[in-house]
Amino acid sequence: MKTIQSDNYPIYFDNSLSELAAFVEQGHYSRFFILTDENTAKYCLPLIKGRFAGMDNFDIIEINSGEESKDIDFCIGIWKMLIDFGADRQSLLINLGGGVISDMGGFVASTFKRGIDFVHVPTTLLSQVDASVGGKTGIDIDRIKNIIGTFTQPKAVFIAYELLKTLPKRQILSGLAEMLKHGLIVDAAYWDALKSSDLSMPSAELIYRSIEIKNKVVIADPTEKGLRKSLNFGHTVGHAVETNSLLRDDNPLTHGEAIAIGMICEAYLSHKKTGLSADELAEIVKVIGGLYPKYHIQDDSHQALCSLMLKDKKNQNGKINCTLLPRIGECQLDNICTEEELCDSLGYYASL
Amino acid sequence: MKTIQSDNYPIYFDNSLSELAAFVEQGHYSRFFILTDENTAKYCLPLIKGRFAGMDNFDIIEINSGEESKDIDFCIGIWKMLIDFGADRQSLLINLGGGVISDMGGFVASTFKRGIDFVHVPTTLLSQVDASVGGKTGIDIDRIKNIIGTFTQPKAVFIAYELLKTLPKRQILSGLAEMLKHGLIVDAAYWDALKSSDLSMPSAELIYRSIEIKNKVVIADPTEKGLRKSLNFGHTVGHAVETNSLLRDDNPLTHGEAIAIGMICEAYLSHKKTGLSADELAEIVKVIGGLYPKYHIQDDSHQALCSLMLKDKKNQNGKINCTLLPRIGECQLDNICTEEELCDSLGYYASL
Numbered sequence: 001m002k003t004i005q006s007d008n009y010p011i012y013f014d015n016s017l018s019e020l021a022a023f024v025e026q027g028h029y030s031r032f033f034i035l036t037d038e039n040t041a042k043y044c045l046p047l048i049k050g051r052f053a054g055m056d057n058f059d060i061i062e063i064n065s066g067e068e069s070k071d072i073d074f075c076i077g078i079w080k081m082l083i084d085f086g087a088d089r090q091s092l093l094i095n096l097g098g099g100v101i102s103d104m105g106g107f108v109a110s111t112f113k114r115g116i117d118f119v120h121v122p123t124t125l126l127s128q129v130d131a132s133v134g135g136k137t138g139i140d141i142d143r144i145k146n147i148i149g150t151f152t153q154p155k156a157v158f159i160a161y162e163l164l165k166t167l168p169k170r171q172i173l174s175g176l177a178e179m180l181k182h183g184l185i186v187d188a189a190y191w192d193a194l195k196s197s198d199l200s201m202p203s204a205e206l207i208y209r210s211i212e213i214k215n216k217v218v219i220a221d222p223t224e225k226g227l228r229k230s231l232n233f234g235h236t237v238g239h240a241v242e243t244n245s246l247l248r249d250d251n252p253l254t255h256g257e258a259i260a261i262g263m264i265c266e267a268y269l270s271h272k273k274t275g276l277s278a279d280e281l282a283e284i285v286k287v288i289g290g291l292y293p294k295y296h297i298q299d300d301s302h303q304a305l306c307s308l309m310l311k312d313k314k315n316q317n318g319k320i321n322c323t324l325l326p327r328i329g330e331c332q333l334d335n336i337c338t339e340e341e342l343c344d345s346l347g348y349y350a351s352l
Numbered sequence: 353m354k355t356i357q358s359d360n361y362p363i364y365f366d367n368s369l370s371e372l373a374a375f376v377e378q379g380h381y382s383r384f385f386i387l388t389d390e391n392t393a394k395y396c397l398p399l400i401k402g403r404f405a406g407m408d409n410f411d412i413i414e415i416n417s418g419e420e421s422k423d424i425d426f427c428i429g430i431w432k433m434l435i436d437f438g439a440d441r442q443s444l445l446i447n448l449g450g451g452v453i454s455d456m457g458g459f460v461a462s463t464f465k466r467g468i469d470f471v472h473v474p475t476t477l478l479s480q481v482d483a484s485v486g487g488k489t490g491i492d493i494d495r496i497k498n499i500i501g502t503f504t505q506p507k508a509v510f511i512a513y514e515l516l517k518t519l520p521k522r523q524i525l526s527g528l529a530e531m532l533k534h535g536l537i538v539d540a541a542y543w544d545a546l547k548s549s550d551l552s553m554p555s556a557e558l559i560y561r562s563i564e565i566k567n568k569v570v571i572a573d574p575t576e577k578g579l580r581k582s583l584n585f586g587h588t589v590g591h592a593v594e595t596n597s598l599l600r601d602d603n604p605l606t607h608g609e610a611i612a613i614g615m616i617c618e619a620y621l622s623h624k625k626t627g628l629s630a631d632e633l634a635e636i637v638k639v640i641g642g643l644y645p646k647y648h649i650q651d652d653s654h655q656a657l658c659s660l661m662l663k664d665k666k667n668q669n670g671k672i673n674c675t676l677l678p679r680i681g682e683c684q685l686d687n688i689c690t691e692e693e694l695c696d697s698l699g700y701y702a703s704l
């Protein structure tokens with residue numbers, strides 16, 4: 001698989017950990033910082049650390065895993081550690097982890113001393129196909145996801161398929177939701193390829209194609225003025241369901257599980273509003289419903305979910321804005337949906 | 353005086369408050385937020401507020417005045433207010449105030465929902481000639497100035513000379529230090545013009561020329577890779593003296609007072625290291641020393657000052673990096689100075 005060229009930075013696939021080592025050696029950086037969490041520190045860091053053997057100018061910053069760590073308070077903690085470690089503007093931050101690490105590490109780096117370089121080494125399927133490509137950084141405040149962030153590109157992304165082998169099945173499924181979305185919004189052939197594959201562990205080739213799709217979209221529209229909104233399919237409802245679950249559930253939904261629910265709800269809205277056929281709706285429900293466990297959304301949550309949707313970044317003038325599908329492999333941006341329609345779609349999901 | 357065109361945004365001088373009103377009316381923004389402090393709310397807001405008469409989609413966010421308000425905690429407070437007010441991506445933030453307001457407001461806006469538009473209406477001489485032009489945003493952590501920030505341009509800057517008339521003399525002098533610096537680093541004729549003017553209240557024409565100089569420098573080098581470092585003359589020592597004074601003094605130095613000290617120290621270093629003549633050093637000391645009160649730097653502060661200088665963003669590899677002058681009107685970038693040299697320059701200032 002070839003290196004994908006994104007907006008001024010490369011996305012490496014083959015021998016990507018060797019490419020990382022070469023990047024570090026050639027980069028003329030004064031200092032290196034590896035941002036990691038306790039899981040990636042255990043399973044992935046050993047694979048990376050050997051590459052830095054003999055170097056004394058790198059430090060490791062370890063945070064707790066989980067979305068809670070993406071709060072501004074933890075972000076301040078990392079900034080303070082960089083200050084204490086004496087990081088200067090020629091430092092490089094290596095984000096080794098899932099979406100929390102790449103989103104927050106990207107934000108920390110893009111704002112520390114008005115911006116230092118950073119690279120991503122995504123260690124989950126979700127972060128490989130989603131968070132690590134596209135130049136969005138973000139942190140949460142009061143559990144509102146990515147409410148604070150920047151559009152800043154990494155200097156490089158290193159996709160290492162071997163890192164996925166230690167992941168539990170639930171984490172693989174979480175990333176798979178975004179891959180399914182890539183097919184649904186712009187590439188019916190890719191959707192068909194996914195449908196007919198063994199999805200318990202997607203092949204490197206399928207991951208590569210998913211990143212190619214996402215990369216094409218974000219290069220065409222880096223700051224989300226147009227086409228990039230296509231990536232929001234499933235995310236208006238999905239983000240609200242995810243936030244609500246983080247607030248209420250002892251064992252909260254993964255991002256992908258929430259987006260799977262969001263895609264079913266928004267496919268239903270697509271059927272109602274943008275002409276998605278009943279057959280295609282049924283196909284989407286069958287494929288996605290077959291992969292993810294059914295989740296019970298309590299009736300008294302509907303109001304809370306709508307209020308979360310109203311806080312979504314994509315809205316304008318207090319109206320809820322959705323990306324919908326006229327058919328599989330095609331999307332239509334900027335559909336205003338009422339609270340009633342969104343509640344109706346949650347009811348549809350519950351009825352399945 | 354003509355409108356100055358900066359990096360994709362205009363800097364208005366003539367009838368600038370009317371230009372602001374026109375900008376607001378034509379901007380297709382969904383919502384307007386005015387960030388202000390208790391001083392500008394009292395003296396300047398009434399002049400602006402009338403322009404919004406009849407509009408119901410604007411809100412005022414008032415913070416305490418003073419550098420302490422630039423801390424990340426206050427920044428979080430503003431982000432939360434924007435969330436609570438329902439600010440969306442089509443909102444405009446109007447920064448009405450001095451450097452704290454423009455630096456922090458710029459940072460808040462550049463990161464809220466990954467960036468909303470903002471404009472500056474600088475109300476102090478310092479922010480007119482310095483903070484409002486150049487696209488630097490910043491906030492403090494643990495009193496380390498502007499340690500977190502972005503390079504983000506405002507959509508427009510509105511320079512209203514009439515706002516300066518309510519300022520105390522000490523605030524005028526604070527801004528004057530940056531004007532003097534502009535002459536020293538790149539424009540000997542402008543330095544001469546300043547020298548021979550009544551500097552108790554610089555003319556609109558002198559302010560205009562100062563902004564022209566700063567604008568030329570920042571357009572040539574927006575992200576401080578080269579020429580822009582010229583603006584750091586006086587700031588390596590000056591920032592440390594300012595931070596130290598904020599920590600220790602009941603009535604701390606203004607930014608300009610600290611930079612005045614920094615310019616004298618760094619002129620001395622320029623004499624020692626980059627060939628500034630004894631006559632020109634004496635001239636700089638005479639002009640600056642005649643404008644600003646003498647400040648007593650305690651001997652036991654030298655170590656603390658050097659340690660603050662080592663944390664400066666401009667450093668690389670733990671070496672202190674200064675911009676110095678070979679002669680008045682010309683500067684030389686990237687001079688490494690030892691702690692000993694910097695202590696020596698503080699001793700020179702004390703000996704005057």
